Amino acid sequence: MPDAAPPTPTPPPSLPRRLVTALRRWVDSGAGGPVDPQAADRVDWPRILPFVVLHLGCLGVLWVGWSPVAVGVALGLYLLRMFAITGFYHRYFSHRSFKTSRAAQFVFAVLGNSAVQRGPLWWAAHHRKHHRHSDEAKDVHSPHVHGFWWSHMGWITNRANFATDFVQVPDFMRYRELRWLDRFNVVVPVLLAVGLYVTGEWLGPAWGTSGMQLLVWGFFLSTTVLFHATCSINSVAHVIGKRRYDTRDHSRNNWWLALLTLGEGWHNNHHRYPAAVRQGHRWYEIDFTSYGLALLARLGVIWDRKSLPRHVLEGRVKP
Ligand SMILES: [Zn+2]
Ligand SMILES: [Zn+2]
Helix, strand or coil: CCCCCCCCCCCCCCHHHHHHHHHHHHHCCCCCCCCCHHHCCCECCCCCHHHHHHHHHHHHHHHHCCCHHHHHHHHHHHHHHHHHHHHHHHHHHHCCCCEECHHHHHHHHHHHHCCCCCCHHHHHHHHHHHHHCCCCCCCCCCHHHHCHHHHHCHHHHEHHHCCCCHHHCHHHCCCHHHHHHHHCCCHHHHHHHHHHHHHHHHHHHHHCCCHHHHHHHHHHHHHHHHHHHHHHHHCHHHCCCECCCCCCCCCCECHHHHHHCCCCCEHHHHHHCCCCCCCCCCCCCCCHHHHHHHHHHHCCCEECCCCCCHHHHCCCCCC
16 A cells, blocks of 8 residues: 555645735635635735724824814713723623614624724623733733834734634624624725715715714824724733733723723723723722613613622622
8 A cells, every 4th residue: 555645735825815805805704714824924004004094094084174063973982982891892792781673782882893893792701811821822912012113003914813702702693783894894984985976076065064074073084093092902901001900911000091982991990890880999080881770770771780899899809
């Protein structure tokens, strides 16, 4: 019997083929199959082009100028979408800090998706891993392991981190609408951008604005600032601030980051007890997201909010 021929290694896909796959993934994040393990650790340049365009779009402010309506729309969209990210992408989808209906879950998933931070399942899956391995090698956005800039935004450009790790979010896999939103997570941001432009063109003359002005302020500027404020929790809030609790990571409490992110800056508090809906552990620790969630609870939109146990509030280690 002759020896079996050694298996021939599969040649890497050609450049045009790789580009086509990257472009397909702009629209359908599940297209093109799994990432080649040998190339998983590289920056996916074609795929992050929209992310670069998002930042460059902010420069449009030099041409379109400003108006009270455009600034108001940018601020309003910042606050609404930040609330959807912190209240729902983070405290609900990642930590199950309260319960809600399937309809409200979807509405807030869509609002969160409009912040251009990919789908709710992708976001929650990464965040659950962050808590499991905080500031260890498996924490893909730890500034202490991978450096500050990588923890802030480098990690999201990495090919390996584009896919949603569905194993981390088994509790949400039965919702087809969430899986669809997660897969086609570009649809809502594009609708928002087009909607802002069309609204500006339509009502602009009466409101003292224009389509391009609403697009630049309401989409490019508002989204970019929102993106970096959220990313600061991974980078800044693990480096700068105070540590009330001796957690096994480097998380910090940071009041100005808490104001900017509607409560997420109380990050050391959060790592101490991630399941609680509240992240401000003292009356003076302003946490706008938990106030907003209290309002939604009064309106009957959410319920069963998880509170902080007394032993945590009193600073004791065990009950
Ligand atoms: Zn953290
Ligand atoms: Zn968390």
